[in-house]
Amino acid sequence: MDTTKLEIIDLLDNSSENAKKIVHASSTQGFLMFEGHGFTQNEIDTLFKFSQDFFNLSVDEKNKYSITHDNAGYTGMGVENLEEDDLDRGYGDPKEGFNFANFDLRTGIPKQPIPEFWKDKMDIIQSTVLKLREALKRSLRLLATGLEIEGIDGIDAEWFVERHHDDHFSGTTFRFLHYPSPVNEGATEEEKEKFKDLNVAGAHTDYGTVTLLFQKEEESGLQLYSQISKKWENVPYVPVSNKYKSKGEAAPLIVNIADQLCYWTNGHLKSTIHRVRFPKELLDKGRDRYSIVLFAHPGDKTVLEPVPSKHIQSIKGRGASHYMEKHGISQTAGEHLNKRLESTYGWKY
Ligand SMILES: O=C(O)CCC(=O)C(=O)O
Numbered sequence: 001m002d003t004t005k006l007e008i009i010d011l012l013d014n015s016s017e018n019a020k021k022i023v024h025a026s027s028t029q030g031f032l033m034f035e036g037h038g039f040t041q042n043e044i045d046t047l048f049k050f051s052q053d054f055f056n057l058s059v060d061e062k063n064k065y066s067i068t069h070d071n072a073g074y075t076g077m078g079v080e081n082l083e084e085d086d087l088d089r090g091y092g093d094p095k096e097g098f099n100f101a102n103f104d105l106r107t108g109i110p111k112q113p114i115p116e117f118w119k120d121k122m123d124i125i126q127s128t129v130l131k132l133r134e135a136l137k138r139s140l141r142l143l144a145t146g147l148e149i150e151g152i153d154g155i156d157a158e159w160f161v162e163r164h165h166d167d168h169f170s171g172t173t174f175r176f177l178h179y180p181s182p183v184n185e186g187a188t189e190e191e192k193e194k195f196k197d198l199n200v201a202g203a204h205t206d207y208g209t210v211t212l213l214f215q216k217e218e219e220s221g222l223q224l225y226s227q228i229s230k231k232w233e234n235v236p237y238v239p240v241s242n243k244y245k246s247k248g249e250a251a252p253l254i255v256n257i258a259d260q261l262c263y264w265t266n267g268h269l270k271s272t273i274h275r276v277r278f279p280k281e282l283l284d285k286g287r288d289r290y291s292i293v294l295f296a297h298p299g300d301k302t303v304l305e306p307v308p309s310k311h312i313q314s315i316k317g318r319g320a321s322h323y324m325e326k327h328g329i330s331q332t333a334g335e336h337l338n339k340r341l342e343s344t345y346g347w348k349y
């Protein structure tokens with residue numbers, strides 16, 4: 001068996017075996033895939049078309065909506081530096097992004113200035129965010145079940161969901177990313193060679209709890225540092241299974257566990273380091289890469305207290321338990337996030 005293969009979790013399977021499977025994938029590789037997410041290929045193609053058209057606008061137009069300290073808006077080329085081991089290198093990743101943030105998660109409406117371009121497309125943004133949230137909640141229920149989180153009378157499957165409030169402010173961000181090709185079509189092998197090891201998204205872990213990502217079939221490039229093989233590995237494109245093909249669903253979503261869920265579970269669930277590099281096929285074609293990502297976060301005021309699960313509380317000296325032992329109090333999700341944003345962007349709170 002290939003132990004580094006990413007597990008595909010069916011979000012519509014509520015069995016305890018499936019709950020154990022998601023916990024196993026999340027506590028080993030930290031990267032997995034979801035099917036049963038309910039997105040059609042048509043819906044995903046529409047989002048990628050919007051993304052391409054948006055990033056084709058002039059820099060001046062995009063800069064009118066430059067990113068603000070609440071993490072909403074446009075980040076231009078080189079603005080964000082994800083390279084965790086080199087945070088003061090003085091230049092950022094060669095990519096641009098647009099963040100929808102400050103959501104009312106009951107409606108999927110982001111509170112921020114909306115660029116002209118997006119105004120007549122906001123119903124699609126809203127419905128996509130709500131659908132991704134539904135997938136998130138299904139996964140959080142499976143995780144709580146698999147971790148056997150203790151409630152008053154038995155397992156509390158809603159424990160994480162209740163802490164990812166729909167009606168509280170959170171760091172939840174829906175993000176469009178564009179990585180322009182570093183070479184033109186027909187570039188020489190020598191030119192391409194220079195860029196094949198370039199991190200267009202620096203090696204990093206994500207800040208929230210769970211990250212859900214759409215990647216295009218012919219635009220791979222995401223790589224994870226496998227905690228199993230101790231090597232960088234490509235996140236493959238896996239086509240839709242027969243079961244979900246017949247339901248008209250698109251390929252599985254790519255998923256990774258992020259820092260807050262790792263911290264919250266005392267390191268049991270793994271926030272795995274990942275990066276993006278241009279694959280050879282894209283460099284050969286001189287083609288840009290796009291991805292679309294939901295970074296899920298708990299409500300800002302959610303206290304990241306040690307999770308009431310025997311599996312987690314037996315781990316001492318790490319994450320939320322360690323913080324509690326040291327400070328006598330737990331930090332909130334908002335406090336945890338601000339520390340991360342401060343180091344990525346040099347922001348001070
Ligand atoms: O573009 C991708 O595939 C991954 C992006 C990513 O890891 C991030 O923005 O956190």
Ligand SMILES: [Fe+2]
Pocket residue numbers: 204205206274
């Ligand atoms: Fe990431």
